[in-house]
Amino acid sequence: MEYPSIRRLEERMGYHFRNHYLLECALTHTSFTNEQKIHTLESYERLEFLGDAVLEMVSSAFLYRRYPDKREGEMTKLRSSLVCEPALAHCARELQLEEYIRLGRGEERNGGRQNDSILSDILEATIGAMYLDSGGVEEPQKYIMKYILSDPEGEVMFRDSKSALQEYVQKNGGDVRYELQEESGPNHRMTFRVAAFVGDRELAQGEGRSKKEAEQRAAAAALKRIAEKTDKKTNQCI
Incomplete structure (x- = not known):
């Protein structure tokens, strides 16, 4: 499969990577590296682990400031709704991330490009990649606010x-x-x-x-x- 120019994705993300290797890793599924026997390119998994932590920190701080009267349990429930797998997969589709994912042939045949779990993980991996590339949380925070936390009330209503x-x-x-x-x-x-x-x-x-x-x-x-x-x-x- 031919993949669109990664520059187009950067335009959508609103961030241009200094180290494109990080973004390439974020978009690479383990099925691709295993099938191609590529040992010089990591899959998204380690970056997804990092991105998940960054997303949790940014979303927690956002909800803490936005809802000063909400209790801890209410904020936890709201955060879970905003960053749950279907919500993140929806955001990934808004970015058209599925067009850029590198998948193995078997995963491709099984519909992996539309799999909510894969899409949500890839989105978190791009957050992790941006965090490492920019050297801090400022750029990932802009990205998260634009695509994940832009309309929290509307997103929760939609999910429910x-x-x-x-x-x-x-x-x-x-x-x-x-x-x-x-x-x-x-x-x-x-x-x-x-x-x-x-x-x-x-x-x-x-x-x-x-x-x-x-x-x-x-x-x-x-x-x-x-x-x-x-x-x-x-x-x-x-």
């Missing part, structure tokens, strides 16, 4: 859409199910369209770069429609 919709529907004696409607695009950049149903009634549809993301978007769209209908009924009563 499926749970909120299920809770609402169950109160009315129903249950939500999701059906895949369409898959499109090349293997490394697929788009999924999913519909949310209650019984045979379609509530809404959503698109995403993974089935999970599409389901969340369908749930969010359904909740928006429910809220709009509720507002209309309220206004009619007034």
Whole structure:
């Protein structure tokens, strides 16, 4: 597979590496180094370990300053929601990181390029790489704030859409199910369209770069429609 220019990725990241070897390592899966028998290039794993620590520190400090009235348990729960695997995978797709990951042929065939676990780990690895290259936390912090912590309330609401919709529907004696409607695009950049149903009634549809993301978007769209209908009924009563 041909990979896009790494310069384009740096433009998206908002940071130009002095040592491109670090970024190359961050984008390299162990399946690639094992298959190619490359001993001069590390995989992302050590950088992911470092990036995870940097992300935890930056996100903790951010939440501590932003929510002075929240208790430790509330901040821990909020941080977990913001930096959980699906959330980080979503951010990685926003950066189009999946186009740059070096995967072994077997992992490629198994859909590794769209795997939430791999994408979230690669994102954390790029944070670790940036930390080492820049020699401190200032540049990684800008990167994290732009792509991961830019809208904490909106992200949490989005991540909780499926749970909120299920809770609402169950109160009315129903249950939500999701059906895949369409898959499109090349293997490394697929788009999924999913519909949310209650019984045979379609509530809404959503698109995403993974089935999970599409389901969340369908749930969010359904909740928006429910809220709009509720507002209309309220206004009619007034």
